[in-house]
Amino acid sequence: MRMSQTLIPTLKEAPSEAEVPSHVFMVRGGYLRKVAAGIYSFLPLGWKVVKKVEKIIREEMDRAGASEVFLPAVIPAELWQESGRWDQYGAQLLRFKDRKGGDFVIGPTHEEVISALVRSDVRSWRQLPLNLYQIQTKFRDELRPRAGLMRGREFIMKDAYSFHVDENDANREYKKMYDTYQRIFTRCGLAFRAVEADTGNIGGSLSHEFQVLTETGEDALVACDACDYAANVEQAVARPPADPQTASEQCQRVPTPGQHTIAEVSSFLGVPQTRLVKTLIYLADGQPVAVLVRGDRAVNEIKLRRALEVTELLLATDAAVREVTGAPVGFAGPVGLKIQVPIYCDLEVQALADFVVGANAPDAHLKGVNVDNDFKPTAFGDYRTAAEGDACARCATGHLHAHRGIEVGQVFFLGTKYSRPMGVTFLDVDGLEKPAQMGCYGIGVTRIVAAAIEQNHDKDGIVWPVPLAPYEVAVLELQQDDDNVIATSKRIYEELSAAGIDVLYDDRDERAGVKFKDADLIGIPFRIAIGRKGVAEGVVELKRRNGTEVRKIRIPEASALVAAEVIAERR
Numbered sequence: 001m002r003m004s005q006t007l008i009p010t011l012k013e014a015p016s017e018a019e020v021p022s023h024v025f026m027v028r029g030g031y032l033r034k035v036a037a038g039i040y041s042f043l044p045l046g047w048k049v050v051k052k053v054e055k056i057i058r059e060e061m062d063r064a065g066a067s068e069v070f071l072p073a074v075i076p077a078e079l080w081q082e083s084g085r086w087d088q089y090g091a092q093l094l095r096f097k098d099r100k101g102g103d104f105v106i107g108p109t110h111e112e113v114i115s116a117l118v119r120s121d122v123r124s125w126r127q128l129p130l131n132l133y134q135i136q137t138k139f140r141d142e143l144r145p146r147a148g149l150m151r152g153r154e155f156i157m158k159d160a161y162s163f164h165v166d167e168n169d170a171n172r173e174y175k176k177m178y179d180t181y182q183r184i185f186t187r188c189g190l191a192f193r194a195v196e197a198d199t200g201n202i203g204g205s206l207s208h209e210f211q212v213l214t215e216t217g218e219d220a221l222v223a224c225d226a227c228d229y230a231a232n233v234e235q236a237v238a239r240p241p242a243d244p245q246t247a248s249e250q251c252q253r254v255p256t257p258g259q260h261t262i263a264e265v266s267s268f269l270g271v272p273q274t275r276l277v278k279t280l281i282y283l284a285d286g287q288p289v290a291v292l293v294r295g296d297r298a299v300n301e302i303k304l305r306r307a308l309e310v311t312e313l314l315l316a317t318d319a320a321v322r323e324v325t326g327a328p329v330g331f332a333g334p335v336g337l338k339i340q341v342p343i344y345c346d347l348e349v350q351a352l353a354d355f356v357v358g359a360n361a362p363d364a365h366l367k368g369v370n371v372d373n374d375f376k377p378t379a380f381g382d383y384r385t386a387a388e389g390d391a392c393a394r395c396a397t398g399h400l401h402a403h404r405g406i407e408v409g410q411v412f413f414l415g416t417k418y419s420r421p422m423g424v425t426f427l428d429v430d431g432l433e434k435p436a437q438m439g440c441y442g443i444g445v446t447r448i449v450a451a452a453i454e455q456n457h458d459k460d461g462i463v464w465p466v467p468l469a470p471y472e473v474a475v476l477e478l479q480q481d482d483d484n485v486i487a488t489s490k491r492i493y494e495e496l497s498a499a500g501i502d503v504l505y506d507d508r509d510e511r512a513g514v515k516f517k518d519a520d521l522i523g524i525p526f527r528i529a530i531g532r533k534g535v536a537e538g539v540v541e542l543k544r545r546n547g548t549e550v551r552k553i554r555i556p557e558a559s560a561l562v563a564a565e566v567i568a569e570r571r
């Protein structure tokens with residue numbers, strides 16, 4: 001592509017609302033323009049990157065045996081009422097009426113549409129399994145769209161839905177899609193982790209997220225440094241302590257005037273925070289419970305709610321704490337509670353001996369406290385949030401480290417969550433009518449573009465990996481008034497194009513400095529600079545966007561050499 005003939009409106013400054021690098025560089029590099037909050041136009045460069053992502057996804061989904069379809073963006077409300085999500089989905093669902101007053105939505109996902117399709121056309125076990133996917137525009141009416149493509153309202157997604165005769169077959173497909181996703185994100189040149197995830201709004205019982213690791217990510221995760229275990233912080237499990245400590249002290253009361261916080265009590269008593277135990281009072285479906293975790297740990301309310309099998313879990317108010325403990329906040333403990341409530345004790349506390357707790361009295365703590373000797377917990381469990389440095393529960397040697405990530409894909413095993421209410425049934429080999437087992441598998445196409453930039457940029461602009469770069473090579477014609485420079489530039493552009501390389505030919509009437517700056521900003525992986533002095537010597541200069549070395553290469557060999565290097569980095 002000749003740069004003079006396309007639209008690449010680069011800017012010196014990004015709009016003030018652009019905070020993350022992907023947003024800044026996509027606007028400055030002329031990839032993207034805002035139309036409304038969270039709604040963007042893709043310019044030629046941006047659209048080329050989207051198409052490259054889509055091509056990789058299509059190739060891998062087709063190779064996995066899935067079939068592409070294209071479902072409508074506008075969906076009648078009846079389908080959503082049937083699945084129950086019309087009432088459940090909330091304000092993110094963009095609802096509207098047509099001219100006849102009928103209710104419609106713009107699809108944020110397509111479980112309902114695909115279920116309606118399959119139930120009318122699939123009757124027999126002989127037609128299963130089936131995996132149907134589409135690449136399409138979705139809309140979610142985010143309250144605060146931000147960070148450009150990372151959390152927009154309109155976005156492009158690949159969504160796939162599979163249907164199976166039984167759970168075993170659905171699980172087989174889940175694993176296949178998991179592997180397919182690994183291939184897709186690897187081919188995109190992304191550093192990512194597959195993470196055990198919560199099933200959230202979609203429902204179902206098993207789910208993994210694919211997270212691109214980057215400091216600007218919205219999601220907090222932990223990942224093992226020795227095995228492939230990774231999980232969202234809400235879900236993550238650490239290895240419980242192996243050997244319980246032995247009790248050697250008697251429980252005794254010590255004054256701690258005015259010492260409320262863990263840090264204060266720790267330094268006042270000269271006891272490390274790891275030997276202090278926090279007692280938190282929660283209201284679990286309205287009933288008070290006490291939860292014990294080590295002083296340096298945080299209670300994980302998601303795990304706790306699941307363990308207690310309650311729907312509502314609230315930290316008790318100061319007044320409720322006083323009622324249960326008989327003491328002001330900061331002095332709660334499991335020994336001698338004023339009202340006997342169930343005590344849930346974290347596994348780390350179970351293994352601890354001779355620890356410090358609040359005395360359920362103002363300005364006092366208890367030292368030398370031991371489980372069983374001094375109090376009897378109702379249950380032991382994993383109630384804390386995993387932290388940096390925790391031992392991995394999956395392998396024997398690894399430790400967990402905190403990361404931030406951008407979710408670019410998620411796979412779900414849905415079971416019969418949609419097929420039952422939507423009546424997606426089939427006649428099994430025994431002649432009985434059964435609901436299909438389902439899976440669904442999403443990839444945020446436009447979010448991959450943003451995530452790739454978050455992971456691959458420097459202060460000057462984007463540093464594309466070859467598989468996603470809008471162009472693989474930039475040919476910079478440095479002097480517009482030199483016929484030899486123009487002829488050589490044109491020759492290399494044409495030779496590379498003929499070799500099937502994606503080339504951006506900067507033939508604009510601009511200064512050399514502008515062309516170098518724009519090439520860095522746009523982030524093309526290979527840059528060939530063609531200048532008067534070099535051409536006179538029979539050479540051009542080759543530089544990688546991700547390196548500093550400038551190589552002089554002879555003009556007759558230039559195209560073949562660069563083409564070979566580009567092709568070696570395609571995936």
Ligand SMILES: [Zn+2]
Nearest residue numbers: 224392395398
């Ligand atoms: Zn591990």
